[in-house]
Amino acid sequence: MSTTQYEYQPPAHYYPPSPYLGRPSPSSLRDVLELILDKGLVIDIFVRVSLVGIELLTIDARIVVASVDTYLKFAREVSRLDLPRAEPRLPGGVGQVIQAAEEPAAPGASQGGQGKQGEQAPAQQSRREQAT
Amino acid sequence: MPGGDWPSGPQYLYGITTSSAGVPPGLHGTGHPAGRVVLLRHGAIAAIISSVRADQPLGTPADARAHAHVLAVMAEAASVLPMRFGAVMTDGAAIVAELLIPHHDTLAAALARLDGHQQFTIKGKYIGQAALREVLAAEPEVMRLRRLLAGREIDAYSRESIRLGELVASALERKRMADLQILVGALQPHAAALAPRAPSAADDAVDAAFLVLRRQRPAFEQAAEELARHWRSRIRLRLLGPLAPYDFSGTLPG
Numbered sequence: 545m546s547t548t549q550y551e552y553q554p555p556a557h558y559y560p561p562s563p564y565l566g567r568p569s570p571s572s573l574r575d576v577l578e579l580i581l582d583k584g585l586v587i588d589i590f591v592r593v594s595l596v597g598i599e600l601l602t603i604d605a606r607i608v609v610a611s612v613d614t615y616l617k618f619a620r621e622v623s624r625l626d627l628p629r630a631e632p633r634l635p636g637g638v639g640q641v642i643q644a645a646e647e648p649a650a651p652g653a654s655q656g657g658q659g660k661q662g663e664q665a666p667a668q669q670s671r672r673e674q675a676t
Numbered sequence: 677m678p679g680g681d682w683p684s685g686p687q688y689l690y691g692i693t694t695s696s697a698g699v700p701p702g703l704h705g706t707g708h709p710a711g712r713v714v715l716l717r718h719g720a721i722a723a724i725i726s727s728v729r730a731d732q733p734l735g736t737p738a739d740a741r742a743h744a745h746v747l748a749v750m751a752e753a754a755s756v757l758p759m760r761f762g763a764v765m766t767d768g769a770a771i772v773a774e775l776l777i778p779h780h781d782t783l784a785a786a787l788a789r790l791d792g793h794q795q796f797t798i799k800g801k802y803i804g805q806a807a808l809r810e811v812l813a814a815e816p817e818v819m820r821l822r823r824l825l826a827g828r829e830i831d832a833y834s835r836e837s838i839r840l841g842e843l844v845a846s847a848l849e850r851k852r853m854a855d856l857q858i859l860v861g862a863l864q865p866h867a868a869a870l871a872p873r874a875p876s877a878a879d880d881a882v883d884a885a886f887l888v889l890r891r892q893r894p895a896f897e898q899a900a901e902e903l904a905r906h907w908r909s910r911i912r913l914r915l916l917g918p919l920a921p922y923d924f925s926g927t928l929p930g
Contacts, residue, residue: 565904566914573737575916576744578876579797580761583885583922587689587763590779594770596686598728600762601735612832614878615841620830622808622844623822 682716682768688728689763689771690746691920692783695722697754705746706739707732713746716768718776720784724750725771728764735762747920751794755787758920786925793868793887795924796917798859798900800881806910807881811847818843848878855882855911862903866896871923881911885923893918 568575587595688706695717704710704726711726724746728734740761747758765771776783812818821840830837856872859882864870867886875883888896897915904913 564908564913565901566912568914568916570741571744571916573740575797575799576740578873579916579919579922580740580743580758582760582873583925584691584758584760584920585925586760587765591765591770591774594766594774596730596764596766598686598730598762598764599733599735601733612838612841615838615845616830616832617841617878618808618844618848619825619837619841621805622812622818622840623825623830625805625808625812625822627809627812 682772683714683725683727684767686728686730687716687723687725687765687768687771688734689759689765689775690724690726690743691750691756691758692787693722693724693750693754693756694784694787695720697722697750697756699724700749703746703749704742706734706742708736708738710738710742716771716776718772719780721776721780721787723771723776724756725768730764734764744919747922748918751918751920755791755793756920757783757786757790757925758922790887790921790924792890793921793924794890794893794918795885795921796867796888796896796900796915797873797883797885797919797923798863798913798915799883800855800859800907800911800913801877801879802881803910803912807848807851807879808844810851811844815843815847818847852881856884859884859903863896863899866892866899868892869924873923882913887921887924888918 570576571579688711690705690713693715695715697715699713699715703713705713706726707728711728713724713726715722716725726746743761747756750756751758765775812822818840821836821843825834825836825840828834830840832838852875860870860872863886867888869887871885871887873883873885875881886896900913900915904915907913
């Protein structure tokens, strides 16, 4: 990045890098955006008077996970899967989590889980406030 | 504050750190040309800032990277409270008068709580079609609908299409929850706190931030390596960090 004259050198890893764990350096732009747009202290809760309303060109890095479009994408992917003659065996333990006999999930089920986990709406809301 | 030698003009605010922190020489931040990063100290705390032009929009990829870069560099050596991207204030005097003085004790206490900690973020993606195959094998109804829809158009006008996708989505959600539990079990012993994040893409498996004490870092990194190895055929893990504690700065009272 030409804007940063000081070249940041991350400290040497304590363990030799493995072929399995990715240590991206620098992070992808998407990773950076998820970090700096969604999290961190919101200045508006501290300061109201002297904020400068600079135009922000921020983009929304998040994709809504549970939507009809996503459902259709999943449906297409599953119907396109090429299955070998014998159905693949599950890696240990996973089958117990997903109960085959379980009631079909209500339409809002996956959205509810998402909200619990990430509180997406407040983050997007505060970003809108910030962009004004 | 004697002297009153505060930067004039609009100031971009990266975050708050302790007044004992220092800025590595030559560290530049957002804007074009990039402003030189300085500390604006008051009492035990300091604002991490650089001058920015008010007539120039912010938010280019270079700006985003610069924001994260400045905070990563500062968090290497000191406790840091990162701001969300895009905080700009009128001038240095306003930062002291409206941010540092009125919120000094709250911010100092938050910095003390984070002292000695760094954030690591772990993200994992399901490899290829591993997750879909697991869902298919475990869910007879998914298999049934798949057979039913074989050779037919998958579109929004078909109840079965939507139903199939919905079943897959909710099964994936449960799979994510189970995998998150495995991640937490493996890494929480080496972390002071964790904050799960919502998945942002369909093939996301796990996404969680961990607050790690500096001296626990080797054990944490080793545990991450071991989990990545364990999951190598299902999930590709990435470890980001050390980072400023974005996910653990909380919402402090205003």
